[in-house]
Amino acid sequence: MILTPKQIVAELDTYIIGQDDAKRKVAIALRNRWRRQQLGEDLRDEVAPKNIIMIGPTGVGKTEIARRLSKLADAPFIKVEASKFTEVGYVGRDCESMIRELTEVAVGMIREEKEREVQAKARENAEARLLDILLPPSPRQGGPRGYRPGDPEAGDEGPAPQVVESPDAEARTREIIRKKLERGELDEREVDVEVREQGSQSMMQVFSNTGLEEMGFNFQDMLGKLMPQRKQTRRTTVAEARRLLEQEEVQNLIDMEAVTRAAIERTENAGIVFLDEIDKISGRGGGQAGPDVSREGVQRDILPIVEGSTVTTKHGPVRTDHILFIAAGAFHMSSVSDLIPELQGRFPIRVELESLGAADFHRILREPKNSLVKQYKGMLETEGVALHFTDDAVEAIAGFCEKVNNETENIGARRLHTIMENLLEDISFEAPDRRGEELTIDAAEVERRLSGLLEDQELSKYIL
Numbered sequence: 001m002i003l004t005p006k007q008i009v010a011e012l013d014t015y016i017i018g019q020d021d022a023k024r025k026v027a028i029a030l031r032n033r034w035r036r037q038q039l040g041e042d043l044r045d046e047v048a049p050k051n052i053i054m055i056g057p058t059g060v061g062k063t064e065i066a067r068r069l070s071k072l073a074d075a076p077f078i079k080v081e082a083s084k085f086t087e088v089g090y091v092g093r094d095c096e097s098m099i100r101e102l103t104e105v106a107v108g109m110i111r112e113e114k115e116r117e118v119q120a121k122a123r124e125n126a127e128a129r130l131l132d133i134l135l136p137p138s139p140r141q142g143g144p145r146g147y148r149p150g151d152p153e154a155g156d157e158g159p160a161p162q163v164v165e166s167p168d169a170e171a172r173t174r175e176i177i178r179k180k181l182e183r184g185e186l187d188e189r190e191v192d193v194e195v196r197e198q199g200s201q202s203m204m205q206v207f208s209n210t211g212l213e214e215m216g217f218n219f220q221d222m223l224g225k226l227m228p229q230r231k232q233t234r235r236t237t238v239a240e241a242r243r244l245l246e247q248e249e250v251q252n253l254i255d256m257e258a259v260t261r262a263a264i265e266r267t268e269n270a271g272i273v274f275l276d277e278i279d280k281i282s283g284r285g286g287g288q289a290g291p292d293v294s295r296e297g298v299q300r301d302i303l304p305i306v307e308g309s310t311v312t313t314k315h316g317p318v319r320t321d322h323i324l325f326i327a328a329g330a331f332h333m334s335s336v337s338d339l340i341p342e343l344q345g346r347f348p349i350r351v352e353l354e355s356l357g358a359a360d361f362h363r364i365l366r367e368p369k370n371s372l373v374k375q376y377k378g379m380l381e382t383e384g385v386a387l388h389f390t391d392d393a394v395e396a397i398a399g400f401c402e403k404v405n406n407e408t409e410n411i412g413a414r415r416l417h418t419i420m421e422n423l424l425e426d427i428s429f430e431a432p433d434r435r436g437e438e439l440t441i442d443a444a445e446v447e448r449r450l451s452g453l454l455e456d457q458e459l460s461k462y463i464l
Helices: 005-013 020-038 062-073 097-134 167-183 209-215 219-226 238-253 256-270 295-307 341-345 358-366 372-381 391-407 414-423 425-433 443-460
Strands: 052-055 077-081 190-196 231-237 272-276 310-313 316-319 324-329 349-352 386-389 438-441
Touching (some): 077 097, 097 272, 097 310, 190 238, 256 316, 358 372, 372 414, 386 391
Parallel strands (some): 052 349
C-alpha cells in the first residue's frame, strides 16, 4: 500500500507522541522514494535520497520514528551505532558491514514472502510424502516375468506372481489415511522419515563476526556447495515428520537465486540505515579524549557509503546510491558542524526533536496503540487481575517522570519504564495469588509508592 505523507504521519501518530516536524520530514523522504520509482530511467538514477539527521536527547523518539517508518514502507531496515565502527586498519567492525547486514535483512524479508507463497504447495507435497511413508505404493510391474535363458539373473522359473491391490482399493485406503492425517488422529504414531542433514555449526563458531565480514563470504555456504548433501533417517512422530517434510519442501520450491536478485534490488532502492550515536564520532567538540581510533577516520570511511558506492556482499555487489540514511545523535557535547564538511553535506535535512514534558508523558501513557498502561493491564490480565488507572494517577506518573528527569539525568520517555516497574512491583509479584481481583491505581497510591524513589535518586548523588 502506497501512503501519502499525511497518511504516513497519521500512522506514526498512533505510536509516537509529538515530534511533528520530524514526522513530516521522514514522511516526505519516504514518499520521495515512491516518486523516484515513477520517473523515467534517464532521470531516476539522478535523484539522490535526501538523508536526514535527527538532533535531540535520548528517549524522545528518534529510533522509534525510523523503525516505524521502515515497517510502513515494508523496507529492509537496520539500526547501527556509529560508535561501534573502527577506522580501516584497526581490529573491529568495518563500516561496510552495515550494508552487508542490510542485505541479509532484505534476503530474509524476500525469503519469508516466498515461503508464504509456496506454503500451501509445500504442505501438499509434504502430505503426499507422508502418505507414501504410511502407505507405500504397490509395485506396478504388470505380472510375472517369463523364463528367459539369455538372462543370467533369470532362473528356471519366473518369480512368483505378486498380489497387487487394485488401483481403486489403494486410492480409497490412501484417502482414508489422508483424512486421518488432516484430523490429527495419526499425530502420535511413530514413523521413519528421511531428511537432509542440517550440518554442524560448530566449525563456523570458531570464526568471529569480524572475520566473516571482512572476508565478504560465508564458509558454510561455500562448503555446502562443494560437499554433497547427505540424508539421514530419523524416527519421529507423524506430527514432527510433517513439519520436517514441509520445511524441506519449502526449500525445494524456493528459487534462492531469484530471492537474492530481488533482495539486492530492494536493498538498493528501499533500504533504510539508521545511524545512531553519530555525535560520538565527531572529531572535535567537547575536547574530550577518545579512543585510539580516529573519529574523523570513521567518518571518512562512512562517507563513501553515504555518498554512493558499491559494497561487496556474499550475495553479490550492492550499490548504496539510493539507500536512505537517517542519522541521529544527542549532540549535547558537540554540534553537527563538528562532523567533517563532506559528511554534513550528505545529510541535507536536519530536524531538532523536542524534549518531552509532563503533558507528553501523559499522552504517551494513554494514547499510543502500544502504550505502557495498555501493556501492563494486558500483562496482568493473563494472571486474572484487572488493573485500572485513574486519570489523576496517570497525571501523577507523568508529573513524577518530568520531575525526576529534570533533577537527574534526562532520559526522556525511557524513564516511564523505570517508574512503572517501581509502581507495580508488588502487584506484579503477588499477581498469581490475587486472581479474580480488581485493582485501581490512583494519585494517592502513586505518591505513596514512588515518594521514596526520588529520595533514593537524590541520595545516590552522594553515595558512591
